Structure formats: structure tokens, C-alpha cells
Amino acid sequence: MMGTPLLFGEVLFDCFEDGATILGGAPFNVAWHLQAFGCSPLLVSRVGDDTAGSEIQHAMQHWGMSSAGLQKDLAHATGKVQISLKAGEPNFNILVDRAFDHIQATAVPPCHPSLIYHGSLGLRSPESANALADIKRQHPAAPIFMDVNLRPPWWSADQINLLLQDAHWVKLNHDELKTLIDTPGDLIEKAAELQQQFSLSLVIVTEGEQGAFARDKEGAVYPVMPSKIKQVVDTVGAGDAFTSVCILGLLRQWDLRTTLNYAQTFASALVEQQGSTVHDHDFYQPFKMQWMLST
16 A cells, blocks of 8 residues: 555643643554654644644654644644543543644645544544545545544534445444444444444454454454553553554555454553653564564
């Protein structure tokens, strides 16, 4: 699959009560890993003309990522999520009307995408949703990898269904699958129904500690179990790590079983680290060697 993987959507900072901030957003996290694996992705997002926006651009440039698709918004602030603990459980407040809600298709640089990745949170505003629709129209041959991220109240069944109609490959977690397919049956049966309803080539379902499985277009199911984890430090971003290797497998045309095993191994390694991205190239080196990627 020649060309550049194009990743569309939010980049933001997770802000904790103790003052700590962590750079994230699913498209950003996936693009970060793909860059480390040598894929040179194009992240299409939007940040404010503020300190947070400058930090994001600097981090991308330091990592070797192209910032050609990172738009600057003079009127809206960079994305932010306020995270607080209530009764021991995290509460997420995704601030409204942020720069990533105003992505413009006209500001996307010329490219020939090998695939287009997007989630659903980054499409909560009509402006960004229309921008993605324009990109799809401009590149009708590029297959779509949809990463379902249901973040109440920022999604609707109607919008998700429309997006699924365009998708070729879909990744979601078990709770999201149960939400979208509210009929009797186990997860595999629900995945089959989702796949048949939207004519999907591949459905990937993550199940946390239980691993993941995928169902291909022939109806074959491929389960994978987590690798042995020494110590769980941070599970934030594990799903994005898994997704990044699934995309890598599609780009390099690995067989599905290999792709899932590699994705699960990488996600298991990431939860032993703090944060949803790792800023040390040495962390990626063993995977690149094992997977015979260029170093």
C-alpha cells in the first residue's frame, strides 16, 4: 500500500488535578507510533495559537513527524480534557469548542493517502465532520480505518452509522460493540452482525485483559491473548497502541494472525510505561528488529 497514512482528528492535552498534563488524542497517539515504526504519517488536526499548540508542534518536530497537516487556529484554544477522580473513578470533561473542532479541509496539504484513519470524537462538530467528508471525496480510492471512540455525549448513533457505511476496517472495544449492536448474542455474533450490516472487510474487537479478536471478510475469527505483563503502570493509550500496529500490518500486508499478535504484544508493552506515547526511540527498537522493519 503505497502512499502516506492520513490520520484525522483530535490532538489535545489530558490535564489532571495535580497539575500534570499528558499529550494525547487517539489520532495523535496512533500517528506517533506509526512515525516510530517508519511510516511517516500525516496528522491532520488543529491547535490553538497558544502555549499548548506550540508544545504539540515542537513535540511532533522533535519526533520527526510532519506538521504540515497541523493547522493553527487564532480564535480557538488547543484541545483539553480535564480529568478528576470521583469515588476513585476518573471523570473526563472534554472541553467544548476547541481548535480540533474547526479543522478545515482546504488547509490539508496535497497528499496521496494509502489509507485514512479517523475516530468519532474528532467529528463532534459539523465543521470538522465536513472537513473529513471533503477529504474522503478528494481521495475516493483511499480505504478507511475507523477507530470507534464513543465518548458521551459526543456521539450519536446516526452519525456513527453513516461513518461505518464508508469504512473498510473498524476497531472498537467490547463495550462499544455492545452499545452499537444491542441484540442477543455473544461478542463474536455481534461482530458478525456489525460486519454484515455495513459490509466491513475487517472488524477488530479489543477486550482489555481478555485480549482481542478479529473477524475477516470470510467470517474467520482470530483471537489473541495478552502478552505477559510485568507491571501495569498506565492503561491509557493501550487501545491506540493496538490500533497503530493493526494499521502497520495493513500497510505492510502482514497476515491477520501475525498483525494481531504483534499488536497485542506492543499494547502489552505500552501499559508498562507511563503515558500513551513513549518519547524514547529505544523502546521501539526491539519491535522493529523482530518485525524486520527498517531501522
